[in-house]
Every structure is written in structure tokens, then in C-alpha cells.
Amino acid sequence: MPLIDDFDGFLVDLDGVVWTGREPVPGSPEALATMLAAGKELVFVTNNPSRRPAEYAERLRGLGVEVGAERIVTAGITVARLAAAAAGPGGGALVLGFEPLHELVAGEGLRLVDFEAPTEAGVVVVSGWRDFAYAHLLAAKRALDAGAALVATSHDATMPMPGGEWPGTGAILAAVEVCSGKVAEIGGKPERHLFDLALSRIPGARRVAMIGDRLSSDIVGGHAAGLSTILVLSGTSGSDGGSEDPAAAAVTPDLTVANLAALVA
Ligand SMILES: [Mg+2]
Incomplete structure (x- = not known):
């Protein structure tokens, strides 16, 4: 059977x-x-x-x-809801992630904040992102130091890929958590x-x-x-x-x- x-x-x-x-x-x-x-x-x-x-x-x-x-x-669906709960209606969100995540966060009524103006964010949203760079980490730290909440899709360290694992959301989140001293609430x-x-x-x-x-x-x-x-x-x-x-x-x-x-x- x-x-x-x-x-x-x-x-x-x-x-x-x-x-x-x-x-x-x-x-x-x-x-x-x-x-x-x-x-x-x-x-x-x-x-x-x-x-x-x-x-x-x-x-x-x-x-x-x-x-x-x-x-x-x-x-992305659940973390966008957490972000909305943290930042409140019309709040600003600094999103480290791919475009579909931006759409979900905006769909919850949040305003997407530019990396040049991170202190406008009431919440920082972190997910696996191949375009992640030091400037994004710096912006996230600025937002978090100014009082923004931190949410993320997961702590998954890696992502299975052909030819071997790639760094996952957890690897990027670790960098954000270490430099800000904040611990993320996880949606996934x-x-x-x-x-x-x-x-x-x-x-x-x-x-x-x-x-x-x-x-x-x-x-x-x-x-x-x-x-x-x-x-x-x-x-x-x-x-x-x-x-x-x-x-x-x-x-x-x-x-x-x-x-x-x-x-x-
Ligand atoms: Mg899996």
C-alpha cells in the first residue's frame, strides 16, 4: 500500500x-x-x-x-502581514528582497521606502536576495537603529541549488541581526x-x-x-x-x- x-x-x-x-x-x-x-x-x-x-x-x-x-x-505572504502589523497602516517598509516580495508588502498597505531614506521605515523586511550588497546592509542598520522593527521570511541558512547549496535568507538575516543587535520575527x-x-x-x-x-x-x-x-x-x-x-x-x-x-x- x-x-x-x-x-x-x-x-x-x-x-x-x-x-x-x-x-x-x-x-x-x-x-x-x-x-x-x-x-x-x-x-x-x-x-x-x-x-x-x-x-x-x-x-x-x-x-x-x-x-x-x-x-x-x-x-512572502505571511511576512508581509507581520510587517503591516509592525509598521501600522501606511507605515514605511524597507524591503531587502525580490520584486514579488515588494508587491506583497505594498499590497498590505505599506509604503516602500527607498534605500537612500532608510529612517522613514517602520519595519525592515529581509529575504533571500541575490542582489544583496553592503549598501543594503547599511540602510537596514540605519532603519533599525532609528527604531524600525525587523521581520524576515526565514532563518534558512542555505538554498538547495544544482551544483551545491547557495547562501539562503538566514545568511543575509544574520548580517542584519549582528550589526543591528535586533532579532527578527519570522513569517515562514x-x-x-x-x-x-x-x-x-x-x-x-x-x-x-x-x-x-x-x-x-x-x-x-x-x-x-x-x-x-x-x-x-x-x-x-x-x-x-x-x-x-x-x-x-x-x-x-x-x-x-x-x-x-x-x-x-
Ligand atoms: Mg526545501
Whole structure:
């Protein structure tokens, strides 16, 4: 009997589970299509807000996984809500991240602050960003020193990519936290916000499992949210260059499999 029969809903991480960079994890698209065909409720949950939910959904459909944008929940959505709560209506936000994150923050009613005028910010929002530079770090410090709140999508140290991991949000956030002395409130996994939002999208599912590749966010967060947890070894916890060691983890996943395909075999 396939392992998926124990559950009627799944929260599925994207990076390191469904794809690595732009390359699908072998067997994952077919496994997800099989899960949908079996009537399983899927919500994709990612700490990576570098794409819009509609873009992720389009990419999934291109791989044969038929889901709508409402089934994609990113830490960009939850961190934008935290930013709005911290800065208040019409408050200023200094955003270190890609354009889709700027849109989400603006969509919560915040005013985007220029890096030349950081002290206008009531909140600094940090996420993984390949354009990150010293000038952005300096602006963030200026804003935080002037009293801005600090929020971030995650503490994830790395990001699984073809050819080896890249520095993640946590690496940039560490720089911001060290130079400001502030500690960020986190919108993504392992904190509760993203899980609550994802579960609200599948209210009918009773037995839900979190499937992810990162112990410190997917498995720790899924466990804390009261879900069953399934670790896949196709990303950050795999033997193939992954930085998280399952043997050294504080939380043990309920199930560990090589990849998504093993769940439907
Ligand atoms: Mg991942």
C-alpha cells in the first residue's frame, strides 16, 4: 500500500522537494500528479518568495501538476502581514528582497521606502536576495537603529541549488541581526504563521502531513503545528551536498524517504 494512503492532505515544500533551482527532482512531478489523481489535498508551502504564487502554480502546471495559485503559500505572504502589523497602516517598509516580495508588502498597505531614506521605515523586511550588497546592509542598520522593527521570511541558512547549496535568507538575516543587535520575527517555516495559512486552504483535510527537505524548518515546524512529518533526502538533508544532518537533528521525522516518488510507490 502506498505511504500516501495514511493521509488525506499534504503540505509540500518546493525547493529541494519538487525542484532544485530550475531542475525538477526526478520523479517528483509524476508523484504529485499521482497524489492529486488519488484525491489528496495539496498545498505547496515555501519560504522562498522570489516568485509569485501564480508563477509557482504555472510552473507546477507546466510539470503536469494541476494546481491553482490558491494552493501556493509563500513566506512572502505571511511576512508581509507581520510587517503591516509592525509598521501600522501606511507605515514605511524597507524591503531587502525580490520584486514579488515588494508587491506583497505594498499590497498590505505599506509604503516602500527607498534605500537612500532608510529612517522613514517602520519595519525592515529581509529575504533571500541575490542582489544583496553592503549598501543594503547599511540602510537596514540605519532603519533599525532609528527604531524600525525587523521581520524576515526565514532563518534558512542555505538554498538547495544544482551544483551545491547557495547562501539562503538566514545568511543575509544574520548580517542584519549582528550589526543591528535586533532579532527578527519570522513569517515562514518553522513558525506557525505559514502552517496556519496553508491549513486554512484545505479545511476538509483531517490527516495532514508536512513533506520537506529541511529539518530545521519543514520538520521542526510541521511537528510544532501538530502534523505528521515526512523528510525527503532530495535537498538540504541529503547526502548529496546537503548541509543538514538527519542524525544530528533535534526533531525526528515520522518518516524519511529518498524522494517524493517513494511515497507513491
Ligand atoms: Mg526545501
